[in-house]
Amino acid sequence: MKVGIIGLGSMGGGAARACVAAGLVTQGHDIAEAAMRAFAAEGGQAAATPGALAAQCDAVAVYVLNADQTEAALFDSGAAAAARPGTVFLLCATMPPARATAIAERLVGMGHLALDAPVSGGAAKARAGALTIMASGSEAAFARASVMLDAMAAQVFRLGPEPGMAxxxxxxxxxxxxxxxxxxxxxxxxxxxxxxxxxxxxxxxxxxxxxxxxxxxxxxxxxxxxxxxxxxxxxxxxxxxxxxxxxxxxxxxxxxxxxxxxxxxxxxxxxxxxxxxxxxxxxxxxxxxxxxxxxx
Amino acid sequence: MKVGIIGLGSMGGGAARACVAAGLVTQGHDIAEAAMRAFAAEGGQAAATPGALAAQCDAVAVYVLNADQTEAALFDSGAAAAARPGTVFLLCATMPPARATAIAERLVGMGHLALDAPVSGGAAKARAGALTIMASGSEAAFARASVMLDAMAAQVFRLGPEPGMAxxxxxxxxxxxxxxxxxxxxxxxxxxxxxxxxxxxxxxxxxxxxxxxxxxxxxxxxxxxxxxxxxxxxxxxxxxxxxxxxxxxxxxxxxxxxxxxxxxxxxxxxxxxxxxxxxxxxxxxxxxxxxxxxxx
Known part of the structure; x- marks a missing residue:
């Protein structure tokens, strides 16, 4: 199981380190070079682009600011296009439910799995792998994401089959x-x-x-x-x-x-x-x- | 040690029962007859007036709505006048700090002790003797009130020597x-x-x-x-x-x-x-x- 995290800020950077601590091969990408160097120094693998990251991972969590940045990271950057079919993408940014639904549908249309997966708990809990994750999506998406969810969260609430509910x-x-x-x-x-x-x-x-x-x-x-x-x-x-x-x-x-x-x-x-x-x-x-x- | 509670509503009634449960002889008074009958049926002693209550108690907690009602219960009713010198009065209602200071000074002027002692925790914790009490007042007031505080509270914060601070x-x-x-x-x-x-x-x-x-x-x-x-x-x-x-x-x-x-x-x-x-x-x-x- 290879996992990737796009966005290594206080939440994503913490979650990425929690994945490393859980023993997962973890790739990370951030637009800030310094964030990638710091992550690589702590056992992570820096990926030069979102596409390079997604091509090698089974599960990819997107920890950016909002819906626009999530779309940019997934679609404009080529990450979704580069990923192998059946890759699960976790949408961790806070966004309007309708946007989460639309992004998930676009991913599914490309042959991927999508989990609406916003998080709560703050930077300290992210780093400890102790986030609370509110998640909704298909059974298949949950199954494919479960190892990564377990690494990042102390508690995962399954809130239904449709992205947007979380x-x-x-x-x-x-x-x-x-x-x-x-x-x-x-x-x-x-x-x-x-x-x-x-x-x-x-x-x-x-x-x-x-x-x-x-x-x-x-x-x-x-x-x-x-x-x-x-x-x-x-x-x-x-x-x-x-x-x-x-x-x-x-x-x-x-x-x-x-x-x-x-x-x-x-x-x-x-x-x-x-x-x-x-x-x-x-x-x-x-x-x-x-x-x-x-x-x- | 005999304790009294004036005001047997959801907070005072609960605190009075906690005092009974702690083994203290506990008098209660309320303007509602039904509240007194219910308290007497659960091991408390109903006092006909605030004065009758205060005359027999070492520590009296006032659980009414506000500063005006506290003054009425203590002074207009004759409770403070009827109490033996050195009785400690606990002011448990929420009120402006300046009013707590003034009421405490008036009690001290009559030869009593006074503790500014507002509470938090809700009705269930009151009944369980598990309130949080914010308290301020003299060492002598704390010493005289300690048995009653222990019966009512899981936590007592001592916030200083002056009524008003709590x-x-x-x-x-x-x-x-x-x-x-x-x-x-x-x-x-x-x-x-x-x-x-x-x-x-x-x-x-x-x-x-x-x-x-x-x-x-x-x-x-x-x-x-x-x-x-x-x-x-x-x-x-x-x-x-x-x-x-x-x-x-x-x-x-x-x-x-x-x-x-x-x-x-x-x-x-x-x-x-x-x-x-x-x-x-x-x-x-x-x-x-x-x-x-x-x-x-």
Whole structure:
């Protein structure tokens, strides 16, 4: 079993290393040379192009930013054309369900298998092979992808036979996660403004009903003033926009998602788009003339 | 050691039963006769008035709705006047920190001890004696209250020597918790509108980065259509208003807290104020013409 990963960023790079750690021959490709060199230094094989990678692999996971990049990586680059028939492609980027469906259909039309397979868990869990993967697709796609899924995930939810079903679940996850990051930033900024120690706030609230996965994960970034981008502000411009679009289609007004999106947009406009998404706290702090830990 | 609890609602009633289960002689008082009869049937002692209760107890916890009710229970009712000097009073309601400080000072002025002691964890944990208690006050107050704290809580955070410090932490908790309930309602309503099974959504998201304590606790109320009020919509009108007031004092604009407050206000205006706070989902559903599980 030979596996490949296109996109060696914080999630894909982590997942690729988890595949190596699981004993799989793992090829990796990234548009950034440095990411490929780093991967090769840790037991992976660098592939010069997506096509070269796909031609040699039984299962290929695509860890890029969105649907457009997924199409570019698979079709414009020649990866899908170069792959042997029956190769399974895992679509791991967050995208509108309809796009996942369309990409999967195009792959199937080329004689391949496709799994809609967005992930959750963050960079640390990606590297540990402990992601949660929401997956939907044919039995054949699941069967062919199972070794790779096991290497990357602690938990795989099988959400049905049709690509798109898993992406729909991922959108619900992003809906909540995006609001929770902005809420964590808002509440921690307020706590700091009240003279509280953010590290103590995180410790206490983690044990209370106000906690969230994002509060516990991103809160420490704010408390420590570390905005190294594991997941960047600009990702939420994309993902919350998908949430709002889908809500509008079904006649709902997602007021909290819209409010969170506006905060991330303000953060991007203030120049924090490439920083860790916890930098949305800086928008609150600036408006209040408040100094955050570690922020000049 | 004799302990007393004023206010036998879902939190106070649960905490009172936890004190009984811990082997403490426990008096309870509530303005509702039925709540006292139910408590007496489960091993507690019903006290006819707050004064009668306080006169016989070493430690008295006040589990009412807010600062005004706490003052009424302690001062207007004669409880503080009837208590023996050195009785410790635990202020368990959510209230503005300045009000907790003022009430504690008034108790100390009467020769008593006071602990600012708001709680978190919900009705089930209250009954199990497994609350998280955020507490601040003098060493003497902590020492006198310790048996009762141990009976009610799995975790007691000692947040400093001054009453008000614990209430400040509780406000941060409510800030997050209120947003998270509204977010859970928004995202689950959207999932239902997309044809997804809410029970499956809860199972999957609980394992993903989009989860929160409130999502996992209140989500099932929406999935099962059970709006029995363990914590009512109207509580958030009060608590989120405190959050917004305090934010304004420190120059912050808590846009998400304001958005969540507006949702709870809409739910109350639609007649759901006394229902479980998960009923905020009905506001989203009505506007979209969507049927929620179990809602006619």
């Amino acid at each position: 992406s729909r679940m991922k959108i619900v996850n992003q809906h909540l996660a995006g609001i929770h990051i902005a809420a964590a930033a808002e509440a921690l900024t307020q706590a700091i403004a009240l003279g509280m120690d953010p590290a103590q706030v995180i410790e206490v609230i983690a044990d209370c009903a106000g906690t969230s996965w994002m509060f516990e994960n991103r809160g420490p970034h704010i408390a420590q003033g570390d905005y190294t981008p594991l997941s960047a502000v600009e990702i939420w411009l994309k993902d919350l926009a998908i949430v709002v679009d889908i809500a509008t289609e079904v006649g709902l007004d997602p007021v909290l998602a819209r409010a969170a999106l506006a905060r991330f947009r303000a953060a991007a406009e203030a120049g924090f788009g490439r920083e860790d998404d916890a930098a949305v706290a800086k928008v609150y702090a600036r408006a209040a003339g408040l100094a955050l830990p570690g922020v000049a | 209430s400040r932490m509780k406000i941060v908790n409510q800030h997050l918790a209120g947003i998270h309930i509204a977010a859970a309602a928004e995202a689950l309503t959207q999932a239902i509108a997309l044809g997804m099974d809410p029970a499956q959504v809860i199972e999957v998201i609980a394992d993903c980065a989009g989860t929160s304590w409130m999502f996992e606790n209140r989500g099932p109320h929406i999935a099962q259509g059970d709006y029995t009020p363990l914590s009512a919509v109207e509580i958030w009108l009060k608590d989120l208003a405190i959050v917004v007031d305090i934010a304004t004092e420190v120059g912050l604009d808590p846009v998400l807290a304001r958005a969540a407050l507006a949702r709870f206000r809409a739910a109350a205006e639609a007649g759901f104020g006394r229902e479980d706070d998960a009923a905020v989902a009905k506001v989203y559903a009505r506007a979209a013409g969507l049927a929620l599980p179990g809602v006619a």
